[in-house]
Amino acid sequence: MTKIEKTLENKSVRPTAMRILIYKYMAEKKIAVAMTDIENVFEKAERTTLYRTLKTFEEKGIVHQIDDGTNISKFALCELGCSCELDQDLHLHFHCSNCNETVCLTEHKIPHINLPEGYIAEEANLVLKGICDKCSGH
């Protein structure tokens, strides 16, 4: 049993071939992936399966969904310490308007915000847009 299979089982997700492949793909790619990316890579597979796989992954805390403002949902593997399963995923994301890639800045946490009376924050989503390190050239 591979490491990936173990990871999936630990999260009570049956390690099927499809799921292992998708997990592997996401692990290799360092950036957040969109559905279309995955579709292009796994052309033989059904779109629905891919959707449902990602949904399952998300529900089980294997990936987290990222809304980077492009109106296209992206997904990234949760890392150790990623607390998105608690609806408290506080790291921020960076979307490069040049290469159109979105990365997790896991080491950068969202600062605490003092809300007005009566507001109760449960989740936070912070996306910075601009030019990433690869595109800025240093």
Added chain:
Amino acid sequence: MTKIEKTLENKSVRPTAMRILIYKYMAEKKIAVAMTDIENVFEKAERTTLYRTLKTFEEKGIVHQIDDGTNISKFALCELGCSCELDQDLHLHFHCSNCNETVCLTEHKIPHINLPEGYIAEEANLVLKGICDKCSGH
């Protein structure tokens, strides 16, 4: 000439009947509105017109588009001091998961984030999710 007409002209937008109505609607509603909201209110009007009106408003700095993570674009009138026309709209938004409404917290600015070497931030979007003051009951 009404105040709304003047506002539109100041932003070099021709104050047509449709545009005045949409502006009025958004001014009365305090929260951010979705396309579907506007469609439901102005059933006689074409969906395309509404889209294009909002796009024009956005380009001219009359409204700003909000991505609150629901995958449905929302719009809110820019207020005095709202600098979204500079692509630097730094106030944050709150989305209530109970009533599903999104409000601008214009007085709450997004804190500065120190990015890793090579990253250049040009825009920022911060959305907090949770329970709003009306739904929390105090």
Added chain:
DNA sequence: TTTTTCAATGCAACAGAAGTGCAATTAATG
């Protein structure tokens, strides 16, 4: 005032993302 011109609107069709119901297949369990 009439004509010209251009912006605004209406209409139709399209594209892409996402979700659903159901059948077929596959894997786990007794």
Added chain:
DNA sequence: CATTAATTGCACTTCTGTTGCATTGAAAAA
């Protein structure tokens, strides 16, 4: 092996957003 449940494949639908083109309407020029 048989039963059961989960997974996947297929077809279809919905919803958001966009585009091209014809038509209308309003402002500016003749």
